[in-house]
Amino acid sequence: MGSTGSSRFTDYPGSNAGGDSKDSNAEGGSGSTATGADSDDCRTPIDEFELEDVERCAYFVAGRGVPPAGTDVHVRNALDGGRLTVATVGDDTVIGYVPTRLNRLWRCVRSGYSYPGEVTGSSAAPLAGVTVQLTPTQ
Amino acid sequence: MSSQTICLVGQALVDVTLKRGRGETKMRLGGIAHAARALWALGADYRASFIAPTYLTNDAERFFNAHGAKRTSQIGIVTGAPNVMLIEHAEEAGPQGYELLLRDEHRVTLDMEALREATNAATDVLAFPDSAYLKEISSGFTEGRLYVDADIDFGMLNELGMPPPEVAILSTSSNTFQTTYGGNATALSDAALRAGTKRILLKENRGGSRLFKDGLVIQTPAQVRPIVHSVGVGDCFDAALCVLRQRYDDATAMAYAASVAAEYASTTDPTTFKKAVTTTMAIPPDEIVVLQGVSLPWESRAQTLIYVAAPDFDYVDQQPIDALADALSYHGFSPRLPVRENGQLELGATNAERRRVANADLALLNKCSVLVAVMLYDDPGTLIEVGLALERKLPVIIFDPYRKVRNPMLTELATTVSSTLDGVVAALFEQVGHRT
Numbered sequence: 001m002g003s004t005g006s007s008r009f010t011d012y013p014g015s016n017a018g019g020d021s022k023d024s025n026a027e028g029g030s031g032s033t034a035t036g037a038d039s040d041d042c043r044t045p046i047d048e049f050e051l052e053d054v055e056r057c058a059y060f061v062a063g064r065g066v067p068p069a070g071t072d073v074h075v076r077n078a079l080d081g082g083r084l085t086v087a088t089v090g091d092d093t094v095i096g097y098v099p100t101r102l103n104r105l106w107r108c109v110r111s112g113y114s115y116p117g118e119v120t121g122s123s124a125a126p127l128a129g130v131t132v133q134l135t136p137t138q
Numbered sequence: 139m140s141s142q143t144i145c146l147v148g149q150a151l152v153d154v155t156l157k158r159g160r161g162e163t164k165m166r167l168g169g170i171a172h173a174a175r176a177l178w179a180l181g182a183d184y185r186a187s188f189i190a191p192t193y194l195t196n197d198a199e200r201f202f203n204a205h206g207a208k209r210t211s212q213i214g215i216v217t218g219a220p221n222v223m224l225i226e227h228a229e230e231a232g233p234q235g236y237e238l239l240l241r242d243e244h245r246v247t248l249d250m251e252a253l254r255e256a257t258n259a260a261t262d263v264l265a266f267p268d269s270a271y272l273k274e275i276s277s278g279f280t281e282g283r284l285y286v287d288a289d290i291d292f293g294m295l296n297e298l299g300m301p302p303p304e305v306a307i308l309s310t311s312s313n314t315f316q317t318t319y320g321g322n323a324t325a326l327s328d329a330a331l332r333a334g335t336k337r338i339l340l341k342e343n344r345g346g347s348r349l350f351k352d353g354l355v356i357q358t359p360a361q362v363r364p365i366v367h368s369v370g371v372g373d374c375f376d377a378a379l380c381v382l383r384q385r386y387d388d389a390t391a392m393a394y395a396a397s398v399a400a401e402y403a404s405t406t407d408p409t410t411f412k413k414a415v416t417t418t419m420a421i422p423p424d425e426i427v428v429l430q431g432v433s434l435p436w437e438s439r440a441q442t443l444i445y446v447a448a449p450d451f452d453y454v455d456q457q458p459i460d461a462l463a464d465a466l467s468y469h470g471f472s473p474r475l476p477v478r479e480n481g482q483l484e485l486g487a488t489n490a491e492r493r494r495v496a497n498a499d500l501a502l503l504n505k506c507s508v509l510v511a512v513m514l515y516d517d518p519g520t521l522i523e524v525g526l527a528l529e530r531k532l533p534v535i536i537f538d539p540y541r542k543v544r545n546p547m548l549t550e551l552a553t554t555v556s557s558t559l560d561g562v563v564a565a566l567f568e569q570v571g572h573r574t
Contacts, residue, residue, distance in 0.1 A: 009166055009197060039410045042417065082430040100430055101363040101568065104404075107397070107417040110425070127551075 042108035046134040048120050051086055051096025054128045059088065059095045066122040066130050067095060073132055075105060075115035084109075086132055089116070096130055105134075113138050142384045143208075144177065144184040145257045145282075146170050146377075147275065148266030149216070149246075150198040151190075151238075153369055155225045164406065167201045168223055170266055172370025175408060176377035176398055178205035179415035187256035189214035189246055191221050205408075213253040214271075218243035225369055246271050257282070262304075264380045266373065273298045285380050287373065289314050292330035292338070302334035305349075305379070309341040309372050310436045310470070321436055321470070323348060337388070339379070341372045343469065344567040345434035347396065349388055358392035359431030361400035362567050364560060368403050375399040386423055393426045394418065434571035439470035442570050445503050447523035448512035450477035458539045459512050465559050466510075471566070473510075476502050503527065508570060510535045510562060511552075513543050524548065533569040537562045 054060055059067065067073070072089040075098065079085075084098035084106055098105065105115060117134035153168030170188060177184045186202035188210070195212055202210040219240035226237070238244070248271060257263055264285045267275040272290060283304035289312040295302065308315050308326065319326040323340050327350035330338040337351040342360070349356040378395035386394070401414035421429070444466055448459045459475070466473040480498035483491065503509070509527035511520050513536055527534050528551050536543055536555040543555055554565035 009201070039407065040413050041404075041410065079425055079428065082428040099568075100361070100432070101564070103361055103397075103429060103431065104363070104401070104414070106425070106429065107414070107421050110420040110422070111417040 041104070042111060042113045043136055043138075045136065046102065046105070046115070046117070048131050048133045049099065049102070051130045051132060052099055054096040054130050057085070057094045057096050059093045060128060062093070064093075065124040066128055067119050069119050069121050071119040073117050073119060073134075075109060075134065077109060079106070086117075095119075095132075108136065142183060142261045142381070143259065144182055144262045144264055144380060145187055145260035146173055146177065146184055146207075146264050147187045147213070147253075147256070148173075149190060149221060149268070150188040150194055150201075152194070152220070152222045153225060154222060155367065155369065166406065167198065168370060169221070170373070171198075171201060171205075172373040172402070173264060173266070173377035174202055174205050174207065175370075175411065176374035176402065176415070177381065178207075178408075179412040180378060180381045180398070180419070181206070182377075182381045183208060185209040185211070185256055185260065187211050187213045187253065189216060189248070191216045191219070194221060209256075211252055211256050212249070213256055214246050214248040216244060216246055218245045248274050250274070262380055262384075264376060273300075285376060287376050291318050292326070292333050292335055295330075295333040295335065302336060305337045305339055305383075306330050306335040307339045307341065307376055310343060310345075311468075315340070315436075323350075323435065323437060339376075340436075341375060342434070342436050343368075344432060344564065345436065345439070345469075345571060346432060347375070347392060348435065349392060351388070356389050356392060357433055357435075358389065358396050359433040359571075360567070361397050361429075362432045362564050362571075363400060363404065364558075364564055365400075365403040366405055371399045371403045374402040390423045390427045393429065394421075394423075396431065397421075397426065397429075432567045432571035434567055436470050439570075440472050442471050442508065443506040444471055444473045444566070445506035445509045445523070445527070446473050446475045446512065447509055447520045447527075448475075448477075449514055449517035449520060450475055450512075451482055454514060458514065458537065461559060462510065462512055462537055462562065465563055466566075469563060469567075471570075474502055474506060499523070500526075506532070508533050508535070508566065510537060510566070512537045512539070513548075514540065515542070524552070528552075535562055535565045535569070 073086050074089055076085045076087050085094045086096055086098060087094045113136045115134040115136055117132050120131045120133050122130045148170035150167060150171060151169035153166055155164040157163045174186055184207055186207040188198050190198050192215060199210050222239045224237040260282045262283045265275060266287050269290045272288060284301060285305045286303045287307035291314055292306050315326055327338045337349055340348045344360050344362045346360040347358050375395045378398040379391050382391035382394050397418045398415055401411055401418060405411050450456060450459050463473045463475060476499040480495050483495055503526060509532050511524050524534055534552045536548060536552045538555055538557050541557050543549060549555055553569055556562050
């Protein structure tokens with residue numbers, strides 16, 4: 001009977017082998033982690049994800065409802081109560097909170113990346129919801 | 139800031155993550171190699187003092203030298219076992235199925251002179267000793283701050299004549315926490331502090347961590363996200379804490395350590411990890427310490443009753459339901475399985491019997507604060523229970539192992555739909571844990 005084997009250790013710096021990418025099955029918005037030498041997950045676009053607590057954020061509270069699809073947005077350059085927020089580009093009004101599973105974006109922001117994007121979908125009632133996608137720039 | 143030299147002490151293992159499905163078998167150096175990766179990523183000045191079978195000596199030396207160790211020495215030899223750890227489930231969605239080959243034949247012979255030489259002049263010693271040779275290891279420590287991560291009864295430290303650790307470290311999955319202290323963090327910390335330990339760190343997986351000292355408890359949230367693996371993630375937390383307490387207060391060091399650990403769980407590529415750690419350290423301390431995450435102390439989880447809605451019938455393949463229940467129990471939650479608790483109706487059951495079961499299931503649902511539905515197929519009972527839970531504003535998490543869920547009432551109204559146990563567990567911690 002034949003056999004297979006794991007022939008060597010592969011995870012050395014710069015070996016560019018053996019690293020696992022993010023589970024492709026991960027929930028929306030997790031993006032994916034590139035592997036290999038000099039990979040930088042801050043450069044990875046963030047797939048569509050849903051903002052949290054939209055109904056208690058400034059945009060909704062001001063009676064503006066939810067922004068329509070196509071609205072330009074960005075990740076704000078300041079934490080709000082320890083949370084990352086997404087706001088409109090024009091008047092910097094907060095639309096919603098970024099899920100904490102995407103907190104890694106904060107280290108990218110503090111390393112010089114910006115995360116502009118757009119609203120990909122929204123609904124005001126019966127449940128207020130806003131989905132966005134983001135594309136990093138540096 | 140005074141200079142810091144860390145001596146890292148413990149075994150070098152070979153971690154073999156067994157392939158699942160069409161994945162590949164993953165083999166890499168484990169044991170203290172995990173902590174070494176974090177020390178390397180943080181640019182720490184450290185020495186590696188490892189214990190291993192002789193066949194691993196060259197590989198271990200090469201590994202530590204490639205990962206920034208200023209000095210590498212073998213302080214003990216393992217005989218009788220190859221120091222190979224088989225890992226069935228890398229993500230720790232539930233029990234990971236660790237299997238140390240030839241565990242009962244495993245013997246360690248320490249080179250005490252090499253140990254003393256290795257720890258000499260270290261400002262901090264980060265040790266991962268086994269209880270079998272804890273006494274011998276401890277006698278080698280004479281100077282410096284001692285960090286000990288070990289599955290041992292800290293009440294016995296005095297008996298060993300061991301210097302009180304600066305930080306004693308344990309995880310909620312350890313046998314000591316679960317058995318000796320009955321899953322009670324207060325009992326654990328009291329015993330450790332009575333024994334002279336200055337601080338006790340309890341790592342609570344995706345529920346964060348708590349540091350007990352001088353009557354104070356510092357709680358740090360976990361940075362929960364979908365992960366690639368959880369092997370050695372806690373060791374990375376230890377290493378980061380050891381490095382960063384030199385620069386920051388306990389709360390800040392713990393907050394950075396939580397983020398470093400989360401990054402380690404997100405990749406097995408060392409270059410990606412190091413880059414992530416470098417950018418993590420770009421977050422100012424006043425921001426990292428307030429960055430929200432998930433805090434869910436172990437003791438509070440048992441109070442979380444989780445209604446498992448599923449076609450949990452004996453004529454259905456119940457493996458995904460069993461796996462979910464095991465995972466929930468592993469993390470300290472209380473899964474409630476209505477069919478198993480209230481019975482499976484036979485064909486031809488009477489109206490009275492049907493009513494009894496329906497009422498019992500509804501009564502159980504009323505007690506629960508979360509519903510997890512296992513969607514094996516379009517089972518009407520499961521779908522009705524999902525609807526009832528949504529109407530009651532309960533968090534609803536859908537476990538969709540066969541990726542069959544398409545209906546928008548499920549995909550859009552449920553909190554989360556995930557085809558993996560890891561995704562379900564992460565969502566549960568996010569929903570139940572309070573953000574701090």
